[in-house]
Amino acid sequence: xxxxxxxxxxxxxxxxxxxxxxxxxxxxxxxxxxxxxxxxxxxxxxxxxxxxxxxxxxxxxxxxxxxxxxxxxxxxxxxxxxxxxxxxxxxxxxxxxxxxxxxxxxxxxxxxxxxxxxxxxxxxxxxxxxxxxxxxxxxxxxxxxxxxxxxxxxxxxxxxxxxxxxxxxxxxxxxxxxxxxxxxxxxxxxxxxxxxxxxxxxxxxxxxxxxxxxxxxxxxxxxxxxxxxxxxxxxxxxxxxxxxxxxxxxxxxxxxxxxxxxxxxxxxxxxxxxxxxxxxxxxxxxxxxxxxxxxxxxxxxxxxxxxxxxxxxxxxxxxxxxxxxxxxxxxxxxxxxxxxxxxxxxxxxxxxxxxxxxxxxxxxxxxxxxxxx
Numbered sequence: 001x002x003x004x005x006x007x008x009x010x011x012x013x014x015x016x017x018x019x020x021x022x023x024x025x026x027x028x029x030x031x032x033x034x035x036x037x038x039x040x041x042x043x044x045x046x047x048x049x050x051x052x053x054x055x056x057x058x059x060x061x062x063x064x065x066x067x068x069x070x071x072x073x074x075x076x077x078x079x080x081x082x083x084x085x086x087x088x089x090x091x092x093x094x095x096x097x098x099x100x101x102x103x104x105x106x107x108x109x110x111x112x113x114x115x116x117x118x119x120x121x122x123x124x125x126x127x128x129x130x131x132x133x134x135x136x137x138x139x140x141x142x143x144x145x146x147x148x149x150x151x152x153x154x155x156x157x158x159x160x161x162x163x164x165x166x167x168x169x170x171x172x173x174x175x176x177x178x179x180x181x182x183x184x185x186x187x188x189x190x191x192x193x194x195x196x197x198x199x200x201x202x203x204x205x206x207x208x209x210x211x212x213x214x215x216x217x218x219x220x221x222x223x224x225x226x227x228x229x230x231x232x233x234x235x236x237x238x239x240x241x242x243x244x245x246x247x248x249x250x251x252x253x254x255x256x257x258x259x260x261x262x263x264x265x266x267x268x269x270x271x272x273x274x275x276x277x278x279x280x281x282x283x284x285x286x287x288x289x290x291x292x293x294x295x296x297x298x299x300x301x302x303x304x305x306x307x308x309x310x311x312x313x314x315x316x317x318x319x320x321x322x323x324x325x326x327x328x329x330x331x332x333x334x335x336x337x338x339x340x341x342x343x344x345x346x347x348x349x350x351x352x353x354x355x356x357x358x359x360x361x362x363x364x365x366x367x368x369x370x371x372x373x
Contacts, residue, residue, distance in 0.1 A: 002036050003369055004078055004086040005029075006093070008069065011044035011060070014262050016204075017289060018106060021146075022089040024173050027051045028362035035366070038081050040074055042066075049266065067128055070094055085141070085372045087365070092132040093140065100141035100372040105133065105165075107150055107286035108157055109208060134158075141372050144168050144365075147308035150286040168364045169312075170287050171356040175266070176296040178350075179273045188270040192260040195230050199332070200275035200299070203236035208284045210304075211236070212244055216325035217332065218257075219250040226333050227256055229276060234260045272297035277335050277342070280309070281322040288312045292356055295349030300342045302331055316348035 007022040009015070015023070030037055030053040043060045050058065059081075063073030075094045078086050086093070087102040091110075094101065110126040110133075137143060137158055143165040145151050151167045154160060179185060188194065203211060211233075221227040233241070238259055245251050263271055272278065278294040280303045288309045294301050295316060303309045304322040313319070318341070320331040335342060 001084045001369060001373075002038065002082065003029075004081065004083040004099075005037055005039045006070070006074060006086060006088040006090070007039050008042045008061075008066065009044075009090070010039065010041045010050070011046050012042075013044070013046040015046070015265055018090045020265055020289065021106075021170050023050070024171065024358045025089070025361055025365065026056075028358040029365065030056045031359070032362070032366060035369075038083060040077055042069060067132075070132075085369060087369070091129055093136045095132070095135050095139070101136070101139070102142045102144065102368055102372065103136055103140040104144045104146070105137070105150075105154060106146055107284075108133070108154055109284050109286070111157065112284070140164075142166065142368050144368060146170050146287040147311050149308040149311050166364075166368065168361055168368075169356060170289050170292075171358040171361045172289070172292040172296045172353050173358065176269045176272065176293045176353070178298050179270060185270055185274055188267060189274060191267075192232070192263065192271065193258055194232060194260070194271065194274050195258070197276040198230045198232045198258070198274075199277050199279060199336075200271065200294075201231065201233045201279045202290055203233040205236060205240060208282050210281055210283045210322050211241075212248065213283075213322060213325050213328065214279065214281060215241075215244055215250060215253065216248055217328035219248060219253050220325055220329040221333060222253055222256065224329075224333075226329075226336075228336055230258055231256055232258045232260055232271075232275070234263045234271075268293065269297055272299045275299050277302060277332070279328075279332070280304070281320060281328055282307075282309065283322050285309055285312075291317060292353045296353035298346050298350060300335060300345035301349060302328070302335055314348075314352050316345060316352035318345065 009019050030051055033055050036055050038057045040059050040061050061073055061077055063069035071094055075097050079098050083099055085100045089104045093103045110129045148167050155162055272294050278299045278301050280290050284307050286308055291301055291303050291312050301317040303313050303317045305319040318331050321327040
């Protein structure tokens, strides 16, 4: 089959969740030489780490703002390359296309008032997604989502025939593993100013990432005299954090927080290996890939007791209500003070992460593609 893959942000330097998922799935898909893959991306600068294979063609497709690129440039390219189908990997797709469309609808968070917000760019993106998804789900040949939790949310909210939507779990890259290389670990500690022991949190200004409640939980621990380790947060600015601390009366917490800046995905395994514990208490996730990544690196995880996170974590993480700073503070204190609990979660986490492979995900994707004939 001649399979088109929409992965428009694959070349952007600062990759995040859906970009990483598309990249890892593609690496596994091209190991099936009986198919040809044509990957459509918007021009950008980050080409390092992309897969290369005889059956892979990477097409840098100009076309202006993303809605115009997706609705006009992409369908034209699909016709020009004489494809059998198009897989759109990041929630939206062309409303009209000359071949069957497979849509990965990671989530419908953008339809949920409880977590919609953010900066102007995020709000504009949500407006486009609301218009697009409500139309595309009617015409897509097959819809994929990434957890059973999200599948049921989509069915209930959008009244889709359950036969048209399938769960295909994300997975964890082999790059996320136990690292016993002192020189590399020491180097990453210096580069990101990491202390010997610390709590790690992948920050983001997206409201669903729950940064205000996380900071409130840390402030509670500090007031109790129980914040025993520094808190390392990536991918947020000092101004953003200081603004939140001012709003909760937590200015003194600033001395306990280390801001690492953006950490490339290639270096995240080293940072996980250095961390004492990892926090992922989002208000809402359709999957929660960092949960598995941290587990695969042997780092104990505290995550949320809601949405898809318990499905992903299984019995290998500590859970807390993400809407309750007190609940998060109590569970984090348990994790920091109970070495036996950390050792048990480390063992369980390694076993849990081993059950999610991109090769398995790719095989499931190919089954969907074959059913589009």
